[in-house]
Amino acid sequence: MPDAYLVKPDREFVREIIDLGGESLKQCFQCATCSISCTLSPDRHPFPRKEMIWAQWGLKDKLIGDPDVWLCHRCGDCNVTCPRSAAPSDVLAAVRDYTIRNYSFPRFMGKALGKPAFLPLLLGIPAVLILAVLAGLGTLNPPPGDVEYGRFFAHLPLQIFFGSFVALMIVACLVGVSRFWKDLNSRISRQSFNQSSTTASTSSVGTGIVGAVKDILTHTKFRDCTENKNRYISHLLTFYGFAGLFLTTIAVVISEYVFHYYPLPLFHPLKIFGNVSTLAMLVGVTWIIYERARKQRDTEISTYNDWTFIWILYAVIITGIVTEILRFVNIASVAYPVYFVHLVVVFALLIYLPFSRFAHMVYRTVALVHARYSGREEAVESAEQ
């Protein structure tokens, strides 16, 4: 007999989850249709039924650090099959948002990202900072001549500026992740997959990472979803587009400083790779926006957090493309302001990562690693076989 769990419902937590898009959560009557219809839920310790009642009862301590919340890829199968329209998928998304906010360091950043009132300030900060740096560099008014962004925001200061903020962002991520990891570990003894599952076994963090990365690269979990097949492709395009651009950026920096080979010609393979990645992202995110807008009325709720992340990402892609085109067409009066906007949204996208919906990249990866590390993933797989 496990120890009795003294239930202390947290009504504020219930309300917050409702505000974060889980407005239907109280409709659940625990029939388990969601757990049955979910292709990712294992027979042992299934989800999301238990998460639904924890959310109804406001059991914050059970939901924060619940790895299963992150195993959900929000395909929406359960939303469609739920007889009560309780939208478990939306509720889990809200719990994830709450989790991101809960682990955010510094904490106020998480809160600020979730409130529309803070959006002008959040965009204003990078704008002012960048303007201040440019003023310091004396390039607020770039010299006349062909459009060359390096003359507006010189490369080295740009890299130092963004590099230092990215470093801060990484620190914030690491703090959040370590808090999350601690909670995940504290819950393992409670859920103890290994005791109840005969075939499951734990693996080291290293093999956990390898497995999780494999999963992420192949998008296997997304592929299993039935209701939302096209999200597999749209997310895949976005993911690889982003990864491609990330690699391109690193490669270009190496090229500039190590090989002093810069700028690259337009048809250089690296350049082509970067442009193709951009296009992939453009298609992927456009598709995501279309799908979310279509479903908003019907089966799935997209919240403020979802939309701000997606639109900032979209703004990064669009301003990036326009910036590139304007350099070729050489219209300085528009090119530099657009580039400025591009830098502001890039800042908002990257530096606010630990506090926005973008953080799912980090937390889901950690949860997938932990699932393997704890034996949960093996329990899932053995149940599937």
Next chain:
Amino acid sequence: MGEEKRIATYICRGCDIDKSLDIEALRNVATNDSGIEICRDHPWLCGPEGIETIKKDVNEGAEAVVIAACSPRAMTAAFTFDKCFTERVNLREHVVWCHEPNNEDTQMLAEDYFRIGIARARKAKRPEPHLEEVNKTILVVGGGITGMTAALEAARAGYQVTLVEKEEHLGGWLTKFTSLFPKRPPYRDPQPTQCQEMVAEVEGHERIHVIKGAAIEKISGQPGQFDVSVKVGSKTVTFRIGAIIQATGWKPYDATKLSHLCYGRSPNVITNVQMEELAGNGTITRPSDGQPAKSVAFIQCAGSRDAEHLPYCSAVCCRTSLKQAIHIRERNPDAQVYILYKDIRSPGQYEDFYRRVQENTDIFLTKGDVIGVEPIDGDRLRVDVENTLIEPHIQVDADLVVLATGMVPVAADGEAIRALKSARELIAQGEEGAKLDAAKETVVKLAHHEGTEILNLDYRQGPDLPALKYDFPDSHFICFPYETRRTGIYAAGCMRAPNDTDACREDAAGAAMKAIQCVELSSQGAAVHPRWEDRSIPDFFMQRCTQCKRCTMECPFGTLNEDAEGTPQPNPFRCRRCGICLGSCPERIVNFADYSIEILSSMIKAVEVPDEDEEKPRLLGLICENDAYPALDTIGIKRLRYSPYIRFIPVRCLGSVNVVWISDALSRGYDGILLIGCKSGDDYQCHFIRGSELMGTRGENIQEKLEQLVLESERIRVEEISISEYGRLQQIIDEFAEQIDEVGPNPFKGL
């Protein structure tokens, strides 16, 4: 043979009858063999021309008509004639549709059925209705929502109503409730009880006479002629009424038996009824210290659906708790409410109400098994719940725990009251030994019946309705709703089954309808449902009665009282005409005009039993006309086949089969007898409750009879089937025919 009675016979040739049978040979059965002058055949007897022909004969003096055509279950209205006894011979469903056409055995079967019909027509008389003066006032016992609705329904239909209520005011539980759960769309908010309006309407109605503070001292007589004496204060008033609706309602299950849930151990553990009282008065407080309750836990099914307490579901507790949760949230805006349930039962549109309660973020529901409640730090309570989805074992702390207890009917068990009284008398008389021990045991077991008499009926079976399964008076909820084992007394509301107020109103309207049917049919000398077309009554030839009391004991409806010697005292309006008394009587003195020992005997003997060397066995099937007969019709409709050697004769109820018919059949040379009744047991389907069961007990006599005749016990078989089991019936018939084939011919054949 002198033909005393003018009989006309008819053969319909339609519906394939003439394609299968030799009609001329069939005519010979009536004209040559039976010497009946009129035997007409017609290609389409139920058509206007055929009906006119019959009517003409009836007008010209035919006293009985025998119509060999389809099942009596078809064309019943067309083949009903005034002033004339009608016998139907089922050539279609029982012969041509289920036996090989133009076959010798099929022809013999048809001819035998025709002979059986003619035999009955010869002996049977058209029943004359038994008419007496009938009072049509309806007595309603109990002035709660059911009683008041029943009174209003009957009064609105134009009947005089007398309503007796033990309290000094009408309204019952309704007066104690704060509100009712919503009954109308959108099913969101509790609604007012509207009790005062209803009481005013009842008390102001010109046809309703209300007697409050009343106790029934005695009810004697029979439907249409019940004499009631009621004690009001120190006075006794007497009056006559026609039918009774008992709506004596419910009481909450005794929560003191729920000490494992801390009831009685902490003042902060209350029942849902107590909660209802608290909910009416401002802020809801803890009884222990009067502090506002900040958390309230409802425990559903407290003592319900529990083998050790009430095994059944009371149907309303879930919705009541949902409603009370809303009241708590309104009165104590800071309070958190927990509802711990086995299952939330919110049938039909009440699902919307359930959802509305769920929406509240301060109402927490979970399924689970509550294993105990214990007081902690002074005034608080800790509830332990297992098997929840939250965790295998959770604990919930609350200021107030509400036990959602179920309903217990306020009904008295007449037979138990009588048994208790006689056990007490035995003890008082100074009995000794085993009898004394048994009596003492009875007293202990039945002690709670003391002083629970409600109707105080002057019936042999006891002063009240029997309390049967779960202490409710039994009635089949589909076939015989509101009916009880006492004719003319109808049960409604929570004393019949746990109900919400809407279902109580429905019950009340239904019971009022039944009561009206009862007085109306009684005034016509007809039986009540299900034999409502029957105007025969049992005739007792008292000179030969041996006072064996079998009929008085076996009558399922308490029709017969006894005098001091044990002579039955018939009450024709209490009778349902099942014929169980006829079946029970060893002296064969109970008979109906159209259903008697003699009539059935002559029908059994009308069959021509072939000699042993012809190798054509003859089997007799005595089958209940309520379920087995329609099932046999279905075999025909489905065009299934069965042995052509069996002859079926319908009986009113298997309980009406007198053992003499069996010996008649055996001495006539039948090789086997199949007796088919309706299902017995807990979920019995017998229209008359005990028919098949009684046949079982009479079986001993039958076996005795077989032993006397040195015959094999396999020759008689008793079966129970339900109306839908035509496939099984076909199997039973064929298996029995095979079995008798193995046993061999009846040695009495041809004697």
